Amino acid sequence: MNKSFSRFRLRSVAAIVASAIAATAAWAVEPFTVRDIRVEGLQRVEPGTIFASLPFRVGDQYNDERGSAAIRALFDLGLFKDVRIDVNGDVLVVIVEERPTIADVEFVGTKEFDKAALQKALREVGLAEGRPFDKALADRAEQELKRQYVGRSLYNAQVVTTVTPIERNRVNLTFTVTEGESARIREVRIVGNKDFSESTLLSLFDQDSGGWLSWYTKSNQYSRAKLNADLETLRSYYLTRGYLEFHIDSTQVAISPDRQDLSVTVNITEGQKFVVSGVKLSGNFLGREDEFKSLVTIQPGEPYNGEQVNETIKAFSDYFASFGYAFARVQAEPEIDRVNNRVALTLNADPGRRVYVRRISIGGNNRTRDEVIRREFRQFEASWYDGDRIKLSRDRVDRLGFFTEVNVDTQEVAGSPDQVDLVVNVAEKPTGSLQLGAGFSTAEKVSLTFGISQENVFGSGNYLGVQVNTSKYNRSISLTTVDPYFTKDGISRAISLYSTTTRPYYTQDGDYKLVNQGGSIRFGVPFSEVDTVYFGVGLEQYKFDPGNRQALLTPQSYRDYFGCVTDSTGQFIISCRQDSVWGIPLTVGWSRDDRDSALVPTRGRLQRANLEVGSGGDMQYYKANYQYQQFFPITKQYTFAINGELGYADAYGNKAYPIFKNFYAGGLGSVRGFEQNSLGPRDKPLYPGQETAALGGTKKAIFNAELSTPFPGAGNDRTLRLYGFFDVGNVFADRPAGFWTDAQWDAIKKVRASVGLGISWISPLGPLRLAYAFPVKYQKAEGDPLDPTTFIPEDRIQRLQFQIGTSF
Numbered sequence: 111m112n113k114s115f116s117r118f119r120l121r122s123v124a125a126i127v128a129s130a131i132a133a134t135a136a137w138a139v140e141p142f143t144v145r146d147i148r149v150e151g152l153q154r155v156e157p158g159t160i161f162a163s164l165p166f167r168v169g170d171q172y173n174d175e176r177g178s179a180a181i182r183a184l185f186d187l188g189l190f191k192d193v194r195i196d197v198n199g200d201v202l203v204v205i206v207e208e209r210p211t212i213a214d215v216e217f218v219g220t221k222e223f224d225k226a227a228l229q230k231a232l233r234e235v236g237l238a239e240g241r242p243f244d245k246a247l248a249d250r251a252e253q254e255l256k257r258q259y260v261g262r263s264l265y266n267a268q269v270v271t272t273v274t275p276i277e278r279n280r281v282n283l284t285f286t287v288t289e290g291e292s293a294r295i296r297e298v299r300i301v302g303n304k305d306f307s308e309s310t311l312l313s314l315f316d317q318d319s320g321g322w323l324s325w326y327t328k329s330n331q332y333s334r335a336k337l338n339a340d341l342e343t344l345r346s347y348y349l350t351r352g353y354l355e356f357h358i359d360s361t362q363v364a365i366s367p368d369r370q371d372l373s374v375t376v377n378i379t380e381g382q383k384f385v386v387s388g389v390k391l392s393g394n395f396l397g398r399e400d401e402f403k404s405l406v407t408i409q410p411g412e413p414y415n416g417e418q419v420n421e422t423i424k425a426f427s428d429y430f431a432s433f434g435y436a437f438a439r440v441q442a443e444p445e446i447d448r449v450n451n452r453v454a455l456t457l458n459a460d461p462g463r464r465v466y467v468r469r470i471s472i473g474g475n476n477r478t479r480d481e482v483i484r485r486e487f488r489q490f491e492a493s494w495y496d497g498d499r500i501k502l503s504r505d506r507v508d509r510l511g512f513f514t515e516v517n518v519d520t521q522e523v524a525g526s527p528d529q530v531d532l533v534v535n536v537a538e539k540p541t542g543s544l545q546l547g548a549g550f551s552t553a554e555k556v557s558l559t560f561g562i563s564q565e566n567v568f569g570s571g572n573y574l575g576v577q578v579n580t581s582k583y584n585r586s587i588s589l590t591t592v593d594p595y596f597t598k599d600g601i602s603r604a605i606s607l608y609s610t611t612t613r614p615y616y617t618q619d620g621d622y623k624l625v626n627q628g629g630s631i632r633f634g635v636p637f638s639e640v641d642t643v644y645f646g647v648g649l650e651q652y653k654f655d656p657g658n659r660q661a662l663l664t665p666q667s668y669r670d671y672f673g674c675v676t677d678s679t680g681q682f683i684i685s686c687r688q689d690s691v692w693g694i695p696l697t698v699g700w701s702r703d704d705r706d707s708a709l710v711p712t713r714g715r716l717q718r719a720n721l722e723v724g725s726g727g728d729m730q731y732y733k734a735n736y737q738y739q740q741f742f743p744i745t746k747q748y749t750f751a752i753n754g755e756l757g758y759a760d761a762y763g764n765k766a767y768p769i770f771k772n773f774y775a776g777g778l779g780s781v782r783g784f785e786q787n788s789l790g791p792r793d794k795p796l797y798p799g800q801e802t803a804a805l806g807g808t809k810k811a812i813f814n815a816e817l818s819t820p821f822p823g824a825g826n827d828r829t830l831r832l833y834g835f836f837d838v839g840n841v842f843a844d845r846p847a848g849f850w851t852d853a854q855w856d857a858i859k860k861v862r863a864s865v866g867l868g869i870s871w872i873s874p875l876g877p878l879r880l881a882y883a884f885p886v887k888y889q890k891a892e893g894d895p896l897d898p899t900t901f902i903p904e905d906r907i908q909r910l911q912f913q914i915g916t917s918f
Contacts, residue, residue, distance in 0.1 A: 139172070139173070139174060139177065139197055141171055141172060141173040142171070142172055142200050143169065143170070143171060143172070143200060144166060144167070144168050144169065144170055144171075144172050144200060144201075144202055145168065145199075145200040145201055146168060146200075146201045146202070147161070147164070147167075147168060147201070147202045147204065148201065148202070148203050148204070149161075149203075149204045149206070150203060150204070150205045150206070151205050151206040151207055151208065152206065152208070153208050153278070153279055154208065154211065154279075155189055155190075155206075155208060159187070159189070160184065160204060160206070163180075163183045163184055163186075163187060164180050164183070164184075164204070165179045165180055165183065166180070172197075172202065177195050180195060180204075181193050181194075181195060184204075184206065188209070188236075188242055188244065189208060189209060189242050190206045190207060190208055190209060191207055191208070191209045192206065192207035193205070193206050193207075194206075208242075208279060209242035209243055209244070210242070210243045210275065210279050210280055210281040211240060211241070211242060211243065211279065211280045211281070212237065212238065212239055212240065212241050212242070212243050212280070212281060212282075212283055213239065213276060213280040213281065213282050214239055214282045214283070215229055215232055215237060215238060215239060215283045215284075215285075216282070216283070216284045216285070217229070217284075217285050217287065218284060218285070218286045218287065219286055219287040219288060219289060220285075220287050220289070221289055222259065222262050222264065222289060223258070228255075228285075232251060235247065235251070237251060237283065243273070243281050243283070245273070248271050248273070248283060249271070251271075251285075252269050252270075252271045252285065255269050255285065255287070256268075256269050259287075259289065261333070261334070262292070262331070262333075264289050264290055264291075264292055264293070265290075265293050265365065265369040266290035266291070266369050266370075267287065267288065267289050267290055268287070268288040268290070269285055269286070269287050270285075270286045270287075271283070271284070271285055271286075272284040272285075272286060291370060292331050293331075293332060293365065293369060293370055293371060293372050294319075294320060294330045294331065294332075294370065294371055294372065295317060295318065295319050295320065295330045295331070295332050295371075295372050295373070295374060296319060296366075296371040296372060296373055297319055297373040297374070298312055298315065298317065298318060298319060298373075298374045298375075298376075299373070299374070299375045299376070300312065300344075300375075300376045300378060301375060301376070301377045301378070302359070302377055302378040302379055302380065303378060303380060304380055305380060305383075306347075311344060311347070314340070314343045314344055314347055315340040315343070315344075316336055316339065316340055316343075317330070317331075317332065317333070317336050317337060317340055317374075318330060332363070332372045332374070337361070337363075337374065341358055341361065341376065344358070344376070344378070345357075345358065346416060346417065348380065349414070349415075349416025349417070350415045350416050350417040350418075351383070351413060351415070352383040352384050352385065352413030352414045352415070353380055353381050353382070353383055353384075353414075354381065354382075354384045354414045354416075354444065354446065354453055355379075355381035355382065355384075355446075356378070356379065356380055356381050357378070357379055357381070358376060358377070358378050359377040359378060359379055360376075360377045361374070361375070361376050361377075362374070362375040362376075362377070382448070382451050383413060383414075383451060384413070384414045384446070384451050384452060384453045385411065385412065385413055385414065385451060385452050385453070386408060386409065386410050386411065386412060386413070386414050386415075386452075386453055386454075386455060387410060387447070387452040387453065387454045388410050388454045388455070389406055389408050389410060389454075389455045389456075389457065390454075390455075390456055390457070391403065391456075391457050391459070392443075392456050392457065392458045392459075393457075393458045393459040393460055394459060394460060394461055395459055395461075396430075396433065396461060401429070402426060402429065402459075405422060405425040405426060405429060406422050406457070407421050407422050407425070408422055408455060414453055419442050419455070422442075422457065423440045423441075423442060423457075426438070426440045426457065426459060427440055427497075428497045428498070428501070429497075430459070430461050430497075431495065431496070431497025431498075431500070432496055432497045432498045433461075433464070434464040434465060434466065434494040434495045434496065435461040435462055435463075435464055435465070435495075436465045436495040436497070436520055436530050437462045437463070437465070437520075437522070437530075438459065438460065438461045438462055439459070439460045439462065440457065440458070440459045440460075441457075441458045441459075442455050442456070442457055442458075443455070443456045443457075443458055444456075463527055463528055464494070464495075464528070465494075465495050465527075465528050465529060465530050466492065466493060466494045466495055466528065466529060466530075467489060467490070467491055467492070467493060467494075467495055467529075467530055467531070467532055468491065468492070468523055468526070468529040468530065468531055469491055469531045469532070470484070470487065470489070470491055470531070470532045470534065471531065471532070471533050471534065472484070472534045472536070473533065473534070473535050473536070474513075474535050474536040474537055474538065475536050475538060475569075476538060477538055477541075477566065477569045478512055478513075478536070478538060478566060478569045478571070479569045479570060479571070482510070482512075482566075482569065482570065482571035483507055483534065483536065485595060485600070486503060486506040486507045486510065487503040487506075487507075488502050488503050488506070488639065489503050489532065495520075495530060500518055500532065502639055503518070504516055504517075504518050504534075505704075505706060506639070507534070507536070508706070508707050508708070509703065509705065509707070509708045510571070510708070511541075511565060511708040511709055512536075512538060512539065512541050512565065512566050512571075513536040513537055513538055513539060514537045514538075514539045514709070515535075515536065515537040516534070516535075516536050517534070517535045517536075518532055518533070518534050518535075519532070519533045519535070520532060520533075521533055539709075541564060541565040541566035562575070562576050563575030563576070563577075571594055571595065572591065572592060572593050572594070573590070573591065573592035573594075574590070574591050574592075575589070575590045575591075576588070576589055576590075577590075584610070584611075584612050584613075584787075585610070585611045585612075585613075586608065586609065586610035586611070587608070587609055587610075588606060588607065588608035588609075589606070589607045589608070590604065590605070590606045590607075591604070591605050592604045592605075594634075596633070599636075600636045601633055601634065601635050601636070602633065602634035602642075603631065603632070603633055603634075604630075604631070604632045604633075604634070604646075605629070605630070605631050606629060606630050606631075606632075606648075607628075607629045608626070608627070608628060608629070609625070609626070609627045610625070610626040610627075611623055611624070611625050611626075612624045612625075612626075612770075612803075622654070622655060622656050622657045622664045622665075622668065623655050623657065624652060624653070624654055624655075624668070624770060625652070625653045625655065626650065626651070626652050626653075626770065627650065627651055627653075628648055628649055628650025628651060629648060629649060629650075630646055630647065630648030630649075630650075630695070630697075631646060631647060631648070632644055632645065632646030632647075632697065633645050633646065640702050640703055640704045641700065641701070641702050642700070642701050642702075643698070643699070643700050644697065644698065644699035644700070644701070644720075645697070645698055646696070646697040646698075646699075647694065647695070647696055647697070648694065648695045648697070649692070649693075649694055650692065650693060650695065651690055651691070651692040652690060652691050652692075652768070652770055653689060653690040654668060654672045654686065654689050654690065655689070656674065656683045656686065664683065665793040665803070665805070666793075667769050667793070667805060668769070669683070669686075670766075671766055671768065671769055672686045672687065672688055672689065672691075673686055673687025673688060674686040674687075675687075688728070691727070691728035691729055691768070692727045692728055692729075693724045693725075693726065693727035693728060693729035693768075694724070694725050694726040694727055695722050695723065695724055695725070696722070696723045696725050697720060697721065697722045697723075698720075698721050699718065699719060699720035699721065700717075700718070700719045700720075701716070701717065701718045701719075702715070702716070702717045703716045703717075704716075705741065709872065709877070710829070710872065711741045711751075712741055712743045712749050713741050713742070713743045714740070714741055715738070715739060715740040715741070716737075716738075716739040716740075717736075717737065717738050717739075718736070718737040719734075719735070719736045719737075720734070720735055720736075721733070721734045722734075724768070724771075728765075729765065729768050729771075730761060730762050730763040730765040731759060731760065731761045731762065731765070731767050731768060731771060732759065732760065732762060733757070733758075733759035733771055734757065734758055734759070735755065735756065735757035735758075735773070735810065736755070736756050736757075737753070737754070737755045738752075738753070738754045738755075739751065739752070739753045739754075740752055747819060747820050748817065748818065748819055749817075749818045750815075750816070750817050750818075751815070751816045751817075751818070752813070752814065752815050752816075753812075753813070753814040753815075753816075754812065754813050754814075755810060755811070755812040755813075755839075756810065756811055756812075757773045757809065757810035757811075757841075758808065758809055758810075759771060759772070759773065759808040759809075760808060767808060769805060769806075772790075772805060772806030772807055772808060772841070772843070773790075773806055773807055773808070773809070773810035773841045774787035774789075774790070774804065774806040774841060775787070775789040775790060775806075775810060775812060775839055775840055775841045775862075776788040776789040776804075776862075776906075777908070777911060778879065778881065778911050778912075778913045779913075780812055780837070780839065781812065781837045781838065781839050781840070781862050781863070781864060782835065782837050782864055782866060782868075782881045782883040782911060783837070783864035783866060783881075783883025783884065783885040783888075783907065783908065783909060784862060784864070784885065784888070784905055784906060784907065784908060785906035785907070785908040786908070786911075787804055787806070788804045788905070788906040788908075789804065789840050789841055789862055789905070790804055790805065790806050790807045790840060790841035790842065790843065791804070791805045791806070791807060791843050792804050792805060792903070793805065802903070805843070806841055806843075807840075807841035807842045807843035808842070808843050808844070809841065809842040809843065810839070810840075810841045810842075811839050811840065811842075811861070812837075812838075812839035813837070813838050813839055814835060814836070814837050815835065815836045815837075816833050816834070816835045817833060817834050817835075818831045818832070818833040818870065819831065819832050819833070819834075820832070821869070829871065829872040830869070830870075830871050830872075831869070831870045831871075832867065832868070832869060833867070833868050833869075833870060834865070834866070834867055834868075835865065835866055835867075835868060835881070835883075836863070836864075836865050837863065837864050837865075837883070838861055838862070838863040838864075838887075839861060839862065840859070840860065840861045840862050842859050860887075860889070861887065862885065862887055862888050862889075862905065863885070863886050863887035863888075864883040864884060864885045864886060864887075864888075865883070865884055865886055866881055866882050866883035866884055866909075867881070867882055868880055868881035868882065878912065878913075879912065879913055880910075880911070880912040881910075881911050881912070882909055882910050883909055883911070884909070885905070885907055885909075888904075888905045888907065889902060889903075889904060889905045890904055891903060891904040
């Protein structure tokens with residue numbers, strides 16, 4: 111919009127006419143020596159401004175030519191709407207009438223455009239508070255505003271400019287806008303297609319005649335830029351299927367008489383389908399022809415595929431760039447045999463001149479500091495251009511998760527053919543997020559998790575988060591801060607403080623609870639561009655409170671671990687060998703992340719491994735887990751992803767394994783369709799029908815698979831997706847003594863599985879995922895409910911779950 115307004119910098123026609131008239135009045139004066147100069151009519155303009163613009167001074171010779179030049183110079187200041195020069199003997203009298211000053215600029219009725227942005231645009235061209243008012247400039251601004259609304263499909267938008275004079279020769283400028291309704295696309299037609307149906311081709315378009323989600327996607331609002339993108343998609347569709355000579359003949363956009371509906375007609379010629387007969391190289395390949403040949407993805411004998419040709423050209427260009435040839439020219443020259451419908455391709459290459467990077471500029475980061483972006487760059491200024499390093503730098507900036515778009519453009523330096531500038535443009539997203547999770551179960555009814563986090567505190571790139579769980583049975587609060595560049599070498603530091611209180615599902619006032627409090631510090635050391643190794647140490651305490659000391663209401667596993675002794679009746683706890691344990695957990699971990707995006711990944715993989723060892727204190731154990739994620743792009747619209755997790759834990763020495771270090775499974779991020787952390791062994795029920803707490807297990811195995819597709823009615827919008835999933839897994843443990851029968855334990859150890867559908871949405875609060883699952887393999891209630899020794903309870907099913915800020 112600012113660029114459009116910049117075209118308005120034209121001299122006022124009225125000012126030119128007035129200048130000519132005033133100049134005429136100053137003519138036909140006999141030359142004389144100026145004895146004095148007086149100025150009349152000034153209100154706010156300083157007299158010095160007038161005298162500095164006059165082409166003569168006291169004592170100079172005055173004539174008609176100098177008078178005309180003086181009037182033109184004063185009009186050029188843009189401060190006056192009338193200028194005259196009167197001659198009184200040998201005294202010159204400069205009479206001016208000042209333009210009104212703009213006191214305020216206001217927009218009324220604008221919804222499509224931000225008022226602050228409009229005011230800024232006008233300020234840059236002179237229509238701003240404190241500036242002289244120019245009616246011609248205001249009229250042109252009004253017309254440009256109308257044109258901008260036409261670009262938003264608001265063809266009936268009306269703009270009225272109101273100039274209100276106020277005291278002291280000032281005016282208020284008001285642009286009143288009646289936007290009206292957007293013109294909607296009523297119909298989109300493709301004419302000339304033979305080998306593909308019209309519905310198939312129209313499904314490629316982001317613009318359409320609308321659906322039930324058009325209020326969100328705005329896909330039925332006409333945009334010339336979006337139509338051009340759709341036409342490129344259509345062209346690519348044919349070129350990837352052998353139609354080498356496909357072309358778009360014309361595009362017709364017709365608007366209804368009431369300017370509310372549009373119809374779009376695209377006329378095409380498909381041409382014949384061609385098969386590739388051969389591929390050869392020509393030109394300068396730096397003596398690396400064999401290496402370049404290995405990059406060719408074009409398959410002779412297969413239909414011509416424009417996408418493969420473009421991929422090969424891009425691969426060649428990128429490979430040239432890795433040697434510093436930023437502007438290598440690679441062209442695919444076809445030799446067409448129309449008789450046999452075959453085409454031979456010659457890949458011609460000219461590497462050009464090797465260049466180095468002079469300067470790296472960053473734009474679009476209104477909040478994020480430049481250094482946060484620059485420290486992710488592996489291409490440096492004043493070094494040879496390296497395409498691989500530039501791509502790696504772009505991906506590293508994107509993986510920060512602070513931006514919705516990251517683009518790196520290469521610009522030539524005028525007069526220096528061996529230099530280029532890199533321009534990094536980013537589009538920031540809100541990095542503060544509110545994380546919410548909810549679930550419903552018969553035991554807890556509604557449980558909530560809540561968190562506030564800021565991934566980019568004050569634009570520094572540091573993370574600060576607070577997590578709260580309001581569950582009746584698992585209440586927790588934690589504070590985490592991460593400095594990704596604790597040292598200049600990229601070593602990160604994470605500090606966590608937490609407090610968790612766990613209570614049984616059959617909780618009443620006075621029942622037992624387990625309180626966990628502690629903190630940790632962890633450092634991450636980058637060993638490569640995608641590999642990081644973590645080292646950490648913590649200090650934590652687990653405190654067991656038996657409450658009213660009713661033994662029957664306290665899990666046997668806790669009583670055994672803390673060495674609790676009951677009275678002769680076995681109903682009350684007399685004492686425990688220890689009511690708390692503490693330890694110093696040491697951790698070492700590794701992660702590898704080469705995904706193309708942290709926000710919406712479509713390709714690449716993420717791997718994590720972690721080992722925690724209890725050293726010192728009352729706990730001696732080890733706990734290891736490994737996670738693997740991979741994303742496979744099927745097409746532009748579809749992405750397939752898998753996730754797997756394995757975990758194993760045990761005690762060492764003569765200590766018992768601390769049961770509160772168990773793995774848990776169930777719910778979002780695990781096996782959907784089951785209540786969060788509900789799978790695996792449970793407490794011993796005390797009476798028929800009693801809800802018991804899940805204890806977790808020392809072994810864990812989880813597998814997830816997802817296929818994400820465009821949401822119906824949302825076109826190809828990647829911020830709103832529909833996905834189907836399949837989850838399988840469970841947690842396992844050694845069979846406890848004296849309670850579970852073989853049949854019961856076999857039922858617990860079996861894996862659980864579910865399938866379902868979900869919605870993912872990159873909302874203003876963060877990534878939101880909602881899932882509705884159908885458990886296909888789960889434990890049903892078996893045995894006699896009145897006999898806890900034979901009864902196998904049903905798994906806790908929770909079909910509908912949602913969370914903000916999670917994956918899988």
